[in-house]
Amino acid sequence: xxxxxxxxxxxxxxxxxxxxxxxxxxxxxxxxxxxxxxxxxxxxxxxxxxxxxxxxxxxxxxxxxxxxxxxxxxxxxxxxxxxxxxxxxxxxxxxxxxxxxxxxxxxxxxxxxxxxxxxxxxxxxxxxxxxxxxxxxxxxxxxxxxxxxxxxxxxxxxxxxxxxxxxxxxxxxxxxxxxxxxxxxxxxxxxxxxxxxxxxxxxxxxxxxxxxxxxxxxxxxxxxxxxxxxxxxxxxxxxxxxxxxxxxxxxxxxxxxxxxxxxxxxxxxxxxxxxxxxxxxxxxxxxxxxxxx
Amino acid sequence: xxxxxxxxxxxxxxxxxxxxxxxxxxxxxxxxxxxxxxxxxxxxxxxxxxxxxxxxxxxxxxxxxxxxxxxxxxxxxxxxxxxxxxxxxxxxxxxxxxxxxxxxxxxxxxxxxxxxxxxxxxxxxxxxxxxxxxxxxxxxxxxxxxxxxxxxxxxxxxxxxxxxxxxxxxxxxxxxxxxxxxxxxxxxxxxxxxxxxxxxxxxxxxxxxxxxxxxxxxxxxxxxxxxxxxxxxxxxxxxxxxxxxxxxxxxxxxxxxxxxxxxxxxxxxxxxxxxxxxxxxxxxxxxxxxxxxxxxxxxxxxxxxxxxx
Numbered sequence: 001x002x003x004x005x006x007x008x009x010x011x012x013x014x015x016x017x018x019x020x021x022x023x024x025x026x027x028x029x030x031x032x033x034x035x036x037x038x039x040x041x042x043x044x045x046x047x048x049x050x051x052x053x054x055x056x057x058x059x060x061x062x063x064x065x066x067x068x069x070x071x072x073x074x075x076x077x078x079x080x081x082x083x084x085x086x087x088x089x090x091x092x093x094x095x096x097x098x099x100x101x102x103x104x105x106x107x108x109x110x111x112x113x114x115x116x117x118x119x120x121x122x123x124x125x126x127x128x129x130x131x132x133x134x135x136x137x138x139x140x141x142x143x144x145x146x147x148x149x150x151x152x153x154x155x156x157x158x159x160x161x162x163x164x165x166x167x168x169x170x171x172x173x174x175x176x177x178x179x180x181x182x183x184x185x186x187x188x189x190x191x192x193x194x195x196x197x198x199x200x201x202x203x204x205x206x207x208x209x210x211x212x213x214x215x216x217x218x219x220x221x222x223x224x225x226x227x228x229x230x231x232x233x234x235x236x237x238x239x240x241x242x243x244x245x246x247x248x249x250x251x252x253x254x255x256x257x258x259x260x261x262x263x264x265x266x267x268x269x270x271x272x273x274x275x276x277x278x279x280x281x282x283x284x285x286x287x288x289x290x291x292x293x
Numbered sequence: 294x295x296x297x298x299x300x301x302x303x304x305x306x307x308x309x310x311x312x313x314x315x316x317x318x319x320x321x322x323x324x325x326x327x328x329x330x331x332x333x334x335x336x337x338x339x340x341x342x343x344x345x346x347x348x349x350x351x352x353x354x355x356x357x358x359x360x361x362x363x364x365x366x367x368x369x370x371x372x373x374x375x376x377x378x379x380x381x382x383x384x385x386x387x388x389x390x391x392x393x394x395x396x397x398x399x400x401x402x403x404x405x406x407x408x409x410x411x412x413x414x415x416x417x418x419x420x421x422x423x424x425x426x427x428x429x430x431x432x433x434x435x436x437x438x439x440x441x442x443x444x445x446x447x448x449x450x451x452x453x454x455x456x457x458x459x460x461x462x463x464x465x466x467x468x469x470x471x472x473x474x475x476x477x478x479x480x481x482x483x484x485x486x487x488x489x490x491x492x493x494x495x496x497x498x499x500x501x502x503x504x505x506x507x508x509x510x511x512x513x514x515x516x517x518x519x520x521x522x523x524x525x526x527x528x529x530x531x532x533x534x535x536x537x538x539x540x541x542x543x544x545x546x547x548x549x550x551x552x553x554x555x556x557x558x559x560x561x562x563x564x565x566x567x568x569x570x571x572x573x574x575x576x577x578x579x580x581x582x583x584x585x586x587x588x589x590x591x592x593x594x595x596x597x598x599x600x601x602x
Contacts, residue, residue, distance in 0.1 A: 004490035015388035026470035030418035114582035116529035
């Protein structure tokens with residue numbers, strides 16, 4: 001811990017004030033507001049909110065559409081995470097061999113991180129479009145077999161592929177950094193003992209990546225809950241038949257199109273708890289339990 | 294590396310090239326789509342090789358979406374977020390690390406918790422605050438009776454209002470209100486040796502001078518890393534600007550504009566989908582952040598790894 005400090009004065013208070021003010025107005029107040037709305041119901045002709053206890057939650061939790069949304073969010077979270085991390089790990093391990101041209105490979109894998117989610121959604125809508133994109137080939141062979149706007153499973157596949165595509169770069173950066181921080185002496189010692197590159201990947205590099213792996217697992221799942229809005233909005237618009245109505249998308253639709261603030265707030269609170277639980281797991285268990293140093 | 298592995302090397306290249314193809318194909322198709330004419334882009338087996346309409350399509354999409362003003366807006370917002378974020382992160386972390394006072398850990402945790410809930414999760418109430426950013430103070434004053442006091446004493450009705458909808462401030466401030474950079478800075482400040490602080494104090498240097506003359510020059514790497522990350526983050530914002538800006542002509546951002554270009558029944562009115570324009574606009578919108586990431590690759594990677602999102 002630090003020993004030398006400046007004396008506390010108005011300067012420190014003045015330096016802290018802007019940040020505290022901003023997070024109070026734009027973070028704590030809205031969060032409290034969400035709680036308030038979640039437990040109250042706005043009167044239809046004005047006149048303030050009445051306390052309704054857990055009614056909003058009961059309504060949300062007894063709504064089959066909500067559970068449909070939860071189901072597809074979980075599918076989306078798991079599928080994108082598995083796809084993106086598998087891809088990122090494979091690429092990172094082979095890029096890490098640092099053969100000629102590895103810098104070019106690295107740039108080529110990293111840049112998709114910078115593509116905005118709605119742009120990804122729009123590009124993939126074109127790619128998956130039954131009339132114009134590459135899938136028009138399929139439809140010339142089997143007309144009508146592929147149509148995102150008709151078949152829920154195809155729409156879900158499309159958002160999963162688009163979401164995974166967007167996530168690869170992030171995981172890749174972390175995997176590569178973790179691989180490059182493995183001490184060279186370890187690799188050399190393994191090589192001296194006769195471990196060939198593939199053997200070293202399985203028995204040396206992969207175990208040493210465990211902390212990064214769990215970290216990314218949590219981050220990717222959290223991101224898929226929060227970051228998916230842009231992709232869904234431009235790629236499927238939540239359809240067909242609410243098949244891709246992810247949780248954030250449903251909050252937006254209920255709150256801003258349906259003007260059901262209380263319902264949207266109750267859903268927000270549930271999502272907040274979920275995200276907080278995941279973050280908590282990450283800090284409490286993942287960062288502490290898994291380490292090899 | 295350590296041994297000769299010709300077969301594995303070939304396999305490595307093969308796997309990487311295959312991975313790259315998977316990553317590049319969607320963007321390549323989008324690019325090809327942007328270079329075709331309306332008829333070509335909608336003919337059933339799509340072209341896989343670019344046509345010659347790219348410039349024409351870009352110009353048409355640009356005019357259609359009125360991109361000129363929107364690019365300026367996006368640039369203003371992104372720059373605002375970058376500057377605001379770096380400044381706030383720097384001074385907050387400085388106060389937390391170099392001053393010793395009671396409640397320091399409390400404030401630290403209060404800021405830390407903001408990392409847990411991204412804007413998307415609390416979007417509905419944050420929007421309500423943006424409609425009048427002084428609501429919190431108004432409510433507090435009403436509750437505590439201060440506004441009643443003011444009204445009875447001076448006869449002035451207290452009605453604080455500061456509408457942030459359709460303004461740059463409204464676009465920027467909520468994006469700045471997280472702890473993202475604060476921890477990057479805190480980590481860095483914690484590595485500053487005590488001796489440096491002691492030497493500065495012995496020379497009679499005050500805290501602000503210390504921050505400005507010693508810490509900020511030392512933290513250039515941090516600034517570059519944070520700036521890259523925050524620029525990309527701000528440029529790519531979608532949900533927040535979609536809600537806050539209803540006056541798209543004056544305050545619209547480019548990424549939001551993409552939602553108007555989705556060629557569905559709404560935009561084409563049952564006509565032929567204008568994929569060529571949608572793809573041209575997509576390319577234009579995603580280029581600036583990609584350029585930043587590629588040009589600032591080193592800082593970007595460092596920023597990504599060190600910032601807790």
